[in-house]
Amino acid sequence: MWLLDLTGRVHPFSLSQFAPLGAQSSYLLLEAGSDPEEVCAKSFSELSAIAIRFSVFTDGRPFSLATILRLRGWRGPLIAVGDFLLDQLDYLRRVGFTGFAPDPERVPAEALARDGARLLRTFTEPYQGSVALPQPLWQRVARGRRDVAPEVMEVV
């Protein structure tokens, strides 16, 4: 498997270290329906990394699970694994994921290397705050100016 990081680089990746809640591992593997309270009951300081597995890309529960873990104070690596689309990378990044290891059957390694970095950042200045950028647009910029066109990021 391959993992895309936030800088857009691709690294070899293995899930073998990761284990579900209750196992003796500092690498935690959660499912879409995992209860964040059970994770939070365990001390974050005992954990090295958390992965959340998508069973199918249309199941959006990991977006909320990630948000909750970040709101509760998890600052370490948060890795999306499983069946998600490259077209979800921008939203995944914004809810707090820092690594992305899609199912190779859905996303071949070449596609991850070719398109991953580009699709990590789709919207330059999103409206709403989220984990990666907590301030909503009105807190970040002076709104209402129609004359100044911000740099438009070209998606080619």
Add this chain to the structure above:
Amino acid sequence: MYRFDAFDRQLVRERVAQFRDQLQRYLAGALSDEAFLPLRLQNGLYRERHSPMLRVAIPYGILSAQQLRALAELAERWDRGFGHFTTRQNVQFHWVKIEDSADILAFLAEHDLHAIQTSGNCIRNITTDALAGIAADERVDPRPWCEFLRQWAAFHPEFAFLPRKFKIAVNGAKEDRAAIRAHDIGIDLWPTSDPLAPEVDLYVGGGLGRTPVIGQRLFARLPAAQLMPTLEAILRVYNRWGRRDNKYKARIKILVQSMGVEAFRAAVLAERARGQEDEAARWQGWRGELARIANHFAEDDRRAESMAAVWLHREPTPLSADEVAAFARWRAQNVLPHRVPGFAAVVLVTKRHQHAPGDVTADEMRAIAQWSERFSDGEIRVTHRQNLVLGWVPEQALPLLWREARALGFGRPIFRLASDVIACPGGDYCALANARSIPVAQAVIERLGQANLRATEAVPVAINISGCVNACGHHHLGDIGVLGVDKKGQEWFQVTLGGQEGIDLRFGKVLGPALPAAAVAPAIERLLTTYHHWRRRGESLAETVARVGEGPFRQALYEGVREDVVA
């Protein structure tokens, strides 16, 4: 209306670039049908019976004249010369090509239009009262809140893959014209001493469709400052706990029903408390942002009002003797009171001879755009009854506007009367439909139209027609509802009676077996005759039915219909 700044424009352009890239990968075979499906849906592209359909967003139903002209151009360049205004205040184009879709979205973006989240399992276009900001019975102007919510919902990273679609409606008037309790979330605004900080009655779990449910009040008089953290908490609870195993049980209404509203409320409060400090920081300054948005509407309102000066000194256009009576009838029926004396809101009814409800041609769109500039504030509002409203017409301009609207067929004095039918696109276009709703709507329009209208029958009756249980024609809410059903490959129509809109909304009850298409319009006429026979002054159809019982209505519905042709 709200005018885009450089940031709004950039977001819409980046959305077009994103979609163009997705479309190219899809057409090149690098993106499967299954993966492309939610991506195209969240850009308003459906697959219909004959071709893809594009649903363009009309945020809370408000368009500028320029934007309506752009829609006319779209209709001519990429479609068959017309558009279809929907019960959700959007507009649909039935004949676009998937290969053209990115170019169409780029064209729309040039006019600050888009199709963002008009479909898919995400937060959909926010809807409101078509008379927002002008209604005589308004408590709080919902438009700034609608725009604030639009910006919050657009590309929200956490809530783009919900269990199912999610619809939010906002009301700020005494009469709820937005059917807020028929939405996943209904927001009812109540004034406080601070005009930008109303209190909110928040309803949850309403909806039509296969399992119609009336929204329950989750919070009463919630302070404005708590609205956004509360909405995020509701969406998060729904995103985590809403059912994903069965599409028919995936709406939030089912979750609220299965948990019970008390437990659901407790879950929302626990969720809201979870990240309180971060959340408080995140919403800091909301009032200033709301004020910025509200200022756009306030400026427009002042400008519209100042137009009165031009018209006040003009004599109204003289009408011929023939025209006087027809104008008076239209004036009484299609012209609504306005909060500012001297102005009126005018309803242009789209229900015309041989037209589907909501269908408007490109030439007609351009004419309406021009009327909005000559006789009103240069904006057009789309109503959930698939009509168009000009919101700031000076009294003196009414005769001239009426004469021109009448010449194009938009001056029929039937607003809220029986032939002001609403209907979904139905089986003529929609791949989900069980039956064709448009021919039935046309038959009702013909039969109950102006010619057959007796003065005593000029009482409001909502006839709502859906081609399947998904209820895009809002049949549950009609005084008379018509639902297309499929039985052994044949089209049948079930008739319901006694539905009602408003904050005390009610769903109609099925009267009995379904009728064949040709029997529907005559049956509806008999129902109306029965209603007029029994009605007491001021009574709605639902009230008359409640008083005299269903018996006479059931009898009227099936009168002369042979038993072997009901199903």
